[in-house]
Amino acid sequence: MPETMQGRDIDIAILGGGLAGGLIALALTERRPELSVALIERDDHLGGNHVWSFFRSDVGPEDRWLTDPLVATQWPGYLVHFPAHTRILSTPYLSINDESFDAALRERLPEGTIMCGETVREAWRDRVILEGGRSIDAGGVIDARGVTAMPGMRGGWQKFVGQMLRLSRPHGLSRPILMDARITQHGCFRFVYVLPYSERDIFIEDTYYADTPDIDMPVIRDRIDHYAKSRGWSVYEVIREESGALPVIADGNFDTFWPHGGDAPARAGTRAALVHPLTSYSLPDAVRFALKVAGMKDLSGAALAEMSYRWSKAHWRRGRFNRMLSRMLYGAAEPEERYRMLERFYTLPEPLIERFYAGRSTRMDHARILTGRPPVSVFSALLSIMGGGRPLARLDGRP
Known part of the structure; x- marks a missing residue:
């Protein structure tokens, strides 16, 4: 790891090793190698238990150096199914999973950058205190830990359960199904999302645009199994499972969500409401924000906090x-x-x-x-x- 600026433990401390935090760490390592960076994550690996997928058109050719190393699989296009029509689209579709994300960051970040198994107790613009009392002084702090609540915001939830399945026989799909809405809606907009990773390994996610974030895991597992059987797929093994509830922002007061001022650190990702208001999609904004941070001349805690606030408020207006x-x-x-x-x-x-x-x-x-x-x-x-x-x-x- 490069030497830190005089009087500091670290130049930039990034809280949260998910998509937003990891992309910032990668961008800084590439564009600002003279800086020391700490990526602090409470779990024992980066990326949580997630799959992030995106369109090739989401990231410009000049910026794909940041995302390409993370990609686990890609396809030449995708399908959508609705009761009234089916459509094949030709936009290339790419997928990052937590395994490919964790491996790429460990390979590319300097030794000592990643601090897994560390929970942040308190954070300010230039200081972090971990559980156990350890204090880290930093030139700047960026909080990318995500949120489970968004004060001042109203809307609904995109909630999901996804399973990586190994089938007894090949599934026969050559491209993903981004939305299959030819299914019972169950009181909300419901669709199934399908990623064919190999001829027998397939990821099936049951997704709901619902009014509440609660998830009935046994019921949704049964629905995933029913969907697989309806396609003629025999499940040999459930390899992994993920679930979550993402906020879908329809209205709100940005200044209630993020009061300006004080000594709080910069924000990134969902914590800064840098998501697509309708889809809860975050990768394009995470890429843009990471590149913005890496291009800043002043990376002090105060400058990062002010930039992130103004950047996110501008994103709010555009949304x-x-x-x-x-x-x-x-x-x-x-x-x-x-x-x-x-x-x-x-x-x-x-x-x-x-x-x-x-x-x-x-x-x-x-x-x-x-x-x-x-x-x-x-x-x-x-x-x-x-x-x-x-x-x-x-x-x-x-x-």
Whole structure:
């Protein structure tokens, strides 16, 4: 590890070894090798128990050096299935899992950078205290530990259970199924997501755009098994399982979520609301933010905190249109009919779909998304936009 600046234990301390924190550490190692970096993670490996997938178009060619080493598998395109239509799209699709993520970071980060098995008790802009009392003085601190509650925010939840399955026979898929909504909706927008990793290993995730974050694991496991059997797939072994509930932001007050000032450290990832408001998709923003940090001349705690606040507030302003779509999804559509919004979306031109997921939609894209017969009633849509309609869930962790 490079020598630290005088009087400090470390130049940059990154809290949380998930996607956002790991990408920042990689970007700093490549672009600022003179700095010492600590990536502090409470678990014994990086990446948690997660699969992150993304479109090749999400990351520009000049920035793919940051993501390409992390990729476990990629495919030449993907499928979507809805009751009214099926579509094959040609945008290459890539997948990162926690194993490929952990291995790539351990290979590329300098020795001593990764600090696994360490829980952060308190953090400020230039200091971290770990459980057990150890204190680390840093030039700057970035908090990328994610959140389970978002004060001041309202919307719903994208909750899921995913299983990596080994089948008794080949599944026959050559590309992923991004959404299969030809299934019972169970009171919300429900779809199954399928990644064929090898001819017999397949990842199946049962996903719900729901009003609450609770997950009935036994029920959803049964639904995954039922889906596999409906496709003629015989499960030999469940290799691994993951679950989670991601906030879908439809409305809120950014200054309540993130009061400006004080001595709190910079934020990154979900902790900074750097997610797509409708999809909860975070990789494109995590890449952009990591590159922004690595390009800063002043990496002091104060400069990082101010930059991250302003960067995230600008992201919040740019997300107004997508928050409106989230309000329509949760506030205007009947739960069992929510899939119709995505069903219609997937009839639009492929470049528009690419820009939407990458968080680069244009005003013309916005107009095109809203043009034509709406998938919900005009009255319900207008009511939700004006703050009425079905009530939105609070995302602050309180009832």
